[in-house]
Amino acid sequence: MRPFSKKALKEGDVMMGTQVARVVECKNPAFVVGDYYVAQSGWTTHFISNGKELRTLPSNWPESLPKSLALGAVGYPGVTAYVGLKQICEPKPGEVLLVNSAAGAVGTIVGQIAKIRSCKVVGSTGSDEKVAYLKEIGFDEAFNYKSVTSLDEALKKASPEGYDCYFEHVGGKFADAALQQMKDFGRIAVCGCISSYNDSTPQTGPYIQPLILFKQLRMEGFLISHYEDKPIYEEAQKQLLEWILQGKVKYHEHITNGFENMPSGFIGMLNGQNTGKAIIKA
């Protein structure tokens, strides 16, 4: 949202965003007042829809689960984790996976799916409390990238043999250090590069082509919007819902109450205040 809004929005436009919305009034017989849909309607308390861009919640949504999970572990972030792992990282049992921004909406799900796939999982995050949370949900190793004296040493200590898969959320100096420690034929899913989203001039850094060539790495960027109408989207939602109900995937929501607190909730997320998915309850 941050890089896209910087590019596409001007002052006065509605901020982009996804919500779980309830039908309050309806002239379309295909919809029922009181039902819930996932809508890309932006930061609005109410909106009018022609019904075409509303996504239904996965069928048989259990009453025991909050519907806000359709924005988190069973929504865009969860599906992003599933797709990036399945299409790009393709982790095999026994392989080592690294994910940064690991305690966030996508990262927590990436790590847990990789554990289900019998990988060793290493996560990096920005506080000791989040490190403890990652251990609690099954990460093998986790470290606080803000307090370690050397990223290289922290990465080596967590996995002396290097990394087969790297689920990239941060970019910048973290990526420079992590790429050095990829094993030959490693796979890198470039999901985000949050360290650069506020930059007004592009970051410069080590040029990575020699590393990619001599380690024979595969590095691929992906945007989940590309998969929205593909069968893998529903496959992912169904699988994630099942894993959550089986207790194999745990979720955490960082809830900010009040529509008027959306900007501070959003900025707080960018500053790392959230564990799991940042949600605004309005």
Ligand SMILES: NC(=O)c1ccc[n+]([C@@H]2O[C@H](COP(=O)([O-])OP(=O)(O)OC[C@H]3O[C@@H](n4cnc5c(N)ncnc54)[C@H](OP(=O)(O)O)[C@@H]3O)[C@@H](O)[C@H]2O)c1
């Ligand atoms: N490709 C796609 O389609 C797609 C879809 C969804 C999300 N994404 C991307 O995936 C990444 C994670 O998204 P999310 O929604 O799951 O957010 P999130 O991880 O829940 O929240 C963002 C986290 O980024 C970390 N962070 C902020 N600035 C940082 C910096 N300079 N260096 C390192 N970490 C920093 C903070 O955690 P710490 O405490 O760890 O610093 C913060 O909590 C983002 O880059 C996002 O753009 C991509």
